[in-house]
Amino acid sequence: MTVRAVGAVLAVVVALGLVACGGSDDAERPRGTGSATTCLSPYDAGVSEHSVTVDGKRRTYLVAAPDERVLKGTLPVVYLFHGLGSTAADVIDYTGLAALADERKFLLVAPAAKGKDREWDVTGIAKGKGQDATFIDDVAREVGSQDCVDDDRQFAVGLSNGSGVSIALACQGPSYLKAYAGVATTFYSSACDGSPPASIIYFHGTGDEVVPFEGGKTPAFDVRAVPDVLADWADHDGCAADPTLKQIGKDVERSTWRDCDDQARLEAYVVDGGGHTWPDAAVPYPTLGKTTRTIDAATLILGFFGITKG
Template identity: 40%
Template sequence: MAVVLTACTSEPDTKDQSEETSAPPSGPCEVAPEDGDVIHSITVGGEERQYRLFAPEGLPTDTRVPVVYLFHGLGQNPEDAVKYTAFDKAADEHGFIVVAPLGGDEGPGWDIASTVNAKGSDLGFVKALTDAVVERHCADPERQYAAGMSNGSALLFAAACSGDFPFAAYGGVAYLTYGPGCDTVPPTSFIYFHGSSDVAVPYTGGATPLGVAEPVTETLSAWVTKDECGDPQDYEEPAADIQHWTWGCADDARIEAFVVLGGGHTWPGATGVGGQGQTTTSIQATVEMVRFFGLADQG
């Protein structure tokens, strides 16, 4: 259940390899500015895994800061994913950090089928990463958020359904999943975007490069039912090519869904990717995610 996004495939920068020792978080801390030119690593189950950190200048030193984990699509790398989505610019404007991990060897991409505790599991890597980022980079454990494109979006919904992750909310583009484990987890807040003309992951369901996707409407309905959301609180068409629904759900959970009419397998508002269909300029997924996560007033 992963999909291909191949337009951004530059080689990762290996300027520095930093294997840091962790210490329990305590008291004020400070994040050194980084723009993704350092490759950090953690060891999970005897395997070294990598991630990039984007930390703007001027972050507070007397409090912990929010963090957005950005999961790239199949064939991307972390640095390209951050630039493509402009999450680095959003972090600079609003005062949070971005952590962009690197998927497994094939693709690179994310395996969402295995469990957190399975040897070599990508979900196990992500779980360990959330602990490491709190310890190493002054992240607020209560304000951790997950965003992803395509295969990365599928990964974050697998994380949501595992019940093992500290993410306060999720933001996905171009792959929505609902598996057996989703029924038992608490209500989940997420914002989601999908193009109606997406060929790689069809809006109406069908074959993808790595599996069969269910129709978006059916998968979204399953989440709305599970979260006890009821009827939409609001529906609007903010532009000719955009449909937008919002739900209020049990335990103060929230769901928002954007359908991009005629949209392809792209990140709404992004630039620089060709061959994946139409990209809307009517909305920006990153701006909407930052708002949904409550980060718009950070900086």
């Protein structure tokens, strides 16, 4: 993440807080093989750039692929969305997920927002409308059509504005995505009520000055308190109202909701004094506040997705 990107993250805008949700249909999405026992990876090892055309304009995305080209089994896919003012390359480096893509054998796909501010249209994505929604769907269609991509293990994760994207995708209705993760921005709208129960893992710091944990007014927008939004998701998922709490180290509390409908899972980590940061980020940014080392968000997210070593 560049210094300019860090500064831009601090200028998070209204789109993070004003998400409405709708539906989308992935019935025509091409599918990968999903059943091969030995596969040739469809992408070169390391990080490579690819593109699709949306409304006549070239849109890019990065793919981080395992070093091995010949693989035992198919590849899960994790779609990673960057924050406002950041880039796909920034968020790949910052989260440390690229190294884990090689270690745990999955494809990490990081689409890039467009424009000077590199801001995602979260509201449009939630409704399944607009250029960003089309772009994300086209990327998923392109990646999902490759041989050796696992149809049943595709997931979304994001940071800040990108976290809004990830959770907005959970509001679109039946989806190729099986679970969602977010760091430092969440939301719930009554428009999400018609979507199926969604499995979500979420992280937020109580010292976040960009998207305040307790909600309230900011220079850019009003936000709701994180516990209130999580309670809405618990109700949406049909979970027992009161989560099970567990203290982890000195500064992290985990909440786990039980008995959710359709085997949905809801889990949240609250970092005491944590800033607008990714827990155990590869590179700390003090201007964004405290970065906890008590937990590793990347490892916890992949575990939640069922993407493990070996």
